[in-house]
Amino acid sequence: MLQYDWDHSIGYWIVLTANSVRRALNAELSQQGITLRQWEVLASLALGGELSQSELAERLGIEAPTLVGILDRMERDGWLERYACSQDRRRKRIRCTDKTETLWARMVACAHAVRAKAIQGLDPAELEQLKATCAHVRGNLGDTYDPHAVPAVEADRPEIGRCDGPDVERG
Numbered sequence: 514m515l516q517y518d519w520d521h522s523i524g525y526w527i528v529l530t531a532n533s534v535r536r537a538l539n540a541e542l543s544q545q546g547i548t549l550r551q552w553e554v555l556a557s558l559a560l561g562g563e564l565s566q567s568e569l570a571e572r573l574g575i576e577a578p579t580l581v582g583i584l585d586r587m588e589r590d591g592w593l594e595r596y597a598c599s600q601d602r603r604r605k606r607i608r609c610t611d612k613t614e615t616l617w618a619r620m621v622a623c624a625h626a627v628r629a630k631a632i633q634g635l636d637p638a639e640l641e642q643l644k645a646t647c648a649h650v651r652g653n654l655g656d657t658y659d660p661h662a663v664p665a666v667e668a669d670r671p672e673i674g675r676c677d678g679p680d681v682e683r684g
Contacts, residue, residue, distance in 0.1 A: 523650065534631060541623035552620050555613065563608040590615060635668050
């Protein structure tokens, strides 16, 4: 029999909690005809602005071929568009379309409903402590991920560029 001290596993607690939130959000979104992966794509774009497909795959923790299928459906439905980077035409960038605004408002309402349910019985001080504790754990593990920062690979390699300068065609 496989043995492990699950009662002392911080990773296990965090994963169980994250999975509960994901399942609850998926249930809310599915009532709107939206998948959890579509939410994750748009949430990543909301946090980081226009991203490349490789940046987005990395942020979502999925393989690029898996992401392509999701993006194909979202582009087909008019939620986002892909365009070639002006500095590297092989590199695809992703941005939301105007059609996404209404959809995003519905998604945010779903997220707020799940948040309200998840934090029932927690006071503001407990929520701040939870946030600080999670940040502390990430810091202990050397995770300095900042969704608003330029990825180090691109910051260190200007020949790739962010494709957000004035030479980018918008349209």
